[in-house]
Amino acid sequence: MPVITYREALNQALREEMRRDERVFLMGEEVGLYQGAYKVSQGLLEEFGEKRVIDTPITEEAFTGVGVGAAMVGLRPVIEMMTFNFSIVAMDQIVNSAAKIRYMSGGQFKIPMVIRGPGGAAHSLAAQHSQSLEAWFCYVPGLKVVMPGVPKDAKGLLKSAIRDDNPVIFIEGELLYGTKGEVPEGEYTIPLGKADIKRKGSDVTIIAYSKMVLLAMEAAEELAKEGIEVEIVDPLTLKPLDETTILNSVRKTNRVVIVEEGWEFGGFGAQIAEIIYRKAFDYIDAPIERVAARNVPMPYAKNLEMATIPNKARVIEAVKKVLYFD
Amino acid sequence: MDSEKLIEMYRQMLLIRRFEEKAAEMYMMGKIGGFCHLYIGQEAVAVGAIAAIRKDDYVIASYREHGHALAVGTEPRRIMAELFGKATGISRGKGGSMHIFDAERNFLGGHAIVGGHIPLATGVGFAINYEGKDQVVLCFFGDGAVNTGVFHESLNLASLWKLPVIYICENNFYGMGTAVTRAMAGPEMYLKAKAYDIPGELVDGMNVLEVWEKVGKAVERARHEKIPTFLEVRTYRFRGHSMSDPALYRTKEEVNEQRKRDPIVTFKQKLIAEGILSEEKFEEMEKEIKAIVDEAVEFAEKSPEPPEEWLYEDVYA
Ligand SMILES: Cc1ncc(C[n+]2csc(CCOP(=O)(O)OP(=O)(O)O)c2C)c(N)n1
Ligand SMILES: [Mg+2]
Numbered sequence: 001m002p003v004i005t006y007r008e009a010l011n012q013a014l015r016e017e018m019r020r021d022e023r024v025f026l027m028g029e030e031v032g033l034y035q036g037a038y039k040v041s042q043g044l045l046e047e048f049g050e051k052r053v054i055d056t057p058i059t060e061e062a063f064t065g066v067g068v069g070a071a072m073v074g075l076r077p078v079i080e081m082m083t084f085n086f087s088i089v090a091m092d093q094i095v096n097s098a099a100k101i102r103y104m105s106g107g108q109f110k111i112p113m114v115i116r117g118p119g120g121a122a123h124s125l126a127a128q129h130s131q132s133l134e135a136w137f138c139y140v141p142g143l144k145v146v147m148p149g150v151p152k153d154a155k156g157l158l159k160s161a162i163r164d165d166n167p168v169i170f171i172e173g174e175l176l177y178g179t180k181g182e183v184p185e186g187e188y189t190i191p192l193g194k195a196d197i198k199r200k201g202s203d204v205t206i207i208a209y210s211k212m213v214l215l216a217m218e219a220a221e222e223l224a225k226e227g228i229e230v231e232i233v234d235p236l237t238l239k240p241l242d243e244t245t246i247l248n249s250v251r252k253t254n255r256v257v258i259v260e261e262g263w264e265f266g267g268f269g270a271q272i273a274e275i276i277y278r279k280a281f282d283y284i285d286a287p288i289e290r291v292a293a294r295n296v297p298m299p300y301a302k303n304l305e306m307a308t309i310p311n312k313a314r315v316i317e318a319v320k321k322v323l324y325f326d
Numbered sequence: 327m328d329s330e331k332l333i334e335m336y337r338q339m340l341l342i343r344r345f346e347e348k349a350a351e352m353y354m355m356g357k358i359g360g361f362c363h364l365y366i367g368q369e370a371v372a373v374g375a376i377a378a379i380r381k382d383d384y385v386i387a388s389y390r391e392h393g394h395a396l397a398v399g400t401e402p403r404r405i406m407a408e409l410f411g412k413a414t415g416i417s418r419g420k421g422g423s424m425h426i427f428d429a430e431r432n433f434l435g436g437h438a439i440v441g442g443h444i445p446l447a448t449g450v451g452f453a454i455n456y457e458g459k460d461q462v463v464l465c466f467f468g469d470g471a472v473n474t475g476v477f478h479e480s481l482n483l484a485s486l487w488k489l490p491v492i493y494i495c496e497n498n499f500y501g502m503g504t505a506v507t508r509a510m511a512g513p514e515m516y517l518k519a520k521a522y523d524i525p526g527e528l529v530d531g532m533n534v535l536e537v538w539e540k541v542g543k544a545v546e547r548a549r550h551e552k553i554p555t556f557l558e559v560r561t562y563r564f565r566g567h568s569m570s571d572p573a574l575y576r577t578k579e580e581v582n583e584q585r586k587r588d589p590i591v592t593f594k595q596k597l598i599a600e601g602i603l604s605e606e607k608f609e610e611m612e613k614e615i616k617a618i619v620d621e622a623v624e625f626a627e628k629s630p631e632p633p634e635e636w637l638y639e640d641v642y643a
Pocket of ligand 2 (some may be wrong): 470
């Protein structure tokens with residue numbers, strides 16, 4: 001299988017879907033002439049022209065609404081947020097328009113639209129540029145939320161997201177763009193709403209998504225040296241969530257650690273924990289541990305940033321805690 | 327204007343230029359992280375505008391704000407330490423390059439969401455009126471911000487409520503890689519003031535005296551008549567959008583052409599021609615500023631990182 005970057009995988013998905021369906025277009029800041037702030041749309045302007053790769057002014061609220069309007073009457077917009085921090089400006093259109101119109105109209109209108117871009121922290125980008133907002137989107141009925149961690153998933157899921165008839169929030173990782181992985185040759189899709197077991201193991205289940213999958217993998221390697229076999233479940237789609245795969249793993253290992261990059265309080269991991277407690281209470285041998293960001297705006301200083309976001313040591317500590325090792 | 331004030335303006339512009347050059351150097355060495363947006367080329371805007379206000383007036387800016395902070399008098403070493411993410415930084419190492427704040431000097435930040443601080447400036451103007459004071463607010467933002475909704479909403483409010491705010495667009499002709507003409511309908515943006523029934527004016531941002539004079543008039547109107555103003559100040563950034571932008575969207579020729587308008591070079595020529603400063607004095611000033619900037623780096627270098635206990639401080643009052 002070819003090994004490509006996460007960025008290239010996304011680029012391929014966009015390219016293939018735009019070739020496949022004339023109604024798909026890409027709109028956002030710097031997506032065209034600049035080839036994308038993070039180069040995800042490299043070469044797309046050349047191939048598809050200005051009609052379908054559209055540079056916008058800094059007007060997130062408006063161009064997100066433009067996407068919704070275009071979707072109402074039959075187009076299939078892909079709206080790029082330069083980063084998801086700026087989606088906050090567009091929140092009204094995402095929550096009040098994109099998520100609601102199908103329901104409010106009694107199913108008369110659908111919104112086949114993808115809003116995509118990087119989320120989470122990068123390196124020292126400070127409080128306004130380092131946010132993991134997935135829990136916000138998951139809260140809103142009518143939105144689907146997808147967060148791939150590796151190139152193969154990024155490509156297959158983006159293709160499915162574009163083909164989906166609902167508004168899909170597709171959150172990438174700025175620090176993931178340069179990471180590499182095997183991607184199947186030729187056409188494939190990965191269904192939304194289906195989790196993936198990233199590593200098989202019998203002692204502990206770690207549930208992690210996006211960048212945190214890579215962290216969980218590193219922790220698992222290290223724990224394996226101590227004879228601890230970790231199973232890693234990557235939900236891939238946070239909403240709708242594949243509860244079955246998660247619960248099956250929990251019933252097998254009986255111990256759970258949930259890792260996410262977002263804030264601990266009100267974080268998406270809390271929702272997963274609630275589902276496990278409610279549906280698999282009898283299978284749990286230790287209180288669920290969560291590893292998440294400290295409940296503070298992201299500090300700029302490197303050392304404080306490191307202390308805020310989850311790291312390998314904290315994941316390992318959490319695993320040992322649910323195993324009652326200390 | 328007396329020659330002392332002219333010399334001081336020159337000194338401030340030079341300080342900003344040398345400070346930013348050093349910041350670029352430190353960024354390349356990995357001492358500074360995150361996004362770092364330099365003010366090189368735009369110095370005359372902050373310096374000329376801030377020379378026209380009182381110490382008790384307010385200033386608020388975007389993420390390209392090192393120059394504004396230096397112009398209000400924030401110590402260079404405290405800014406450099408902030409860029410280094412050190413405990414002695416003006417924002418305790420928590421803000422970084424995009425979030426310089428200096429409460430003591432009424433400098434209200436350093437904001438990184440394009441357009442996001444424009445309503446804040448409007449709110450400060452509201453508070454000034456609320457308390458019956460006569461201060462004014464200078465609000466600096468880029469050409470890209472003029473396309474945001476909050477810009478237009480703010481100008482409407484400021485006009486409607488007669489707020490003492492001077493909205494200063496630093497038109498450097500690009501918002502990241504997007505030329506103004508590709509992003510803005512009606513790129514003669516000072517004309518947009520008409521829509522809100524307030525004065526709007528075009529200013530040469532490479533001429534520090536013109537900036538000073540025109541902002542000065544707007545300040546008088548705001549202070550005494552509660553009339554807000556929108557100024558389009560035409561300038562240019564000589565470097566990329568941020569340290570990670572190779573600026574492939576514009577030609578070398580264009581940049582070189584703009585460099586002929588370098589606000590520091592042209593102002594120096596003027597000061598020499600008018601016999602206000604001699605070449606030796608300039609040399610002396612260069613040395614003095616180099617010492618300040620070097621000291622700022624040394625201070626930042628030697629300062630400790632913020633202790634981990636600070637993580638949870640400043641979240642709530
Ligand atoms: C709402 C929002 N969208 C996008 C960005 C990313 N971004 C940062 S600066 C910038 C360009 C701003 O250009 P301009 O307003 O002209 O200011 P300049 O950088 O030229 O000083 C963009 C798109 C952002 N910070 N905030
Ligand atoms: Mg600009």
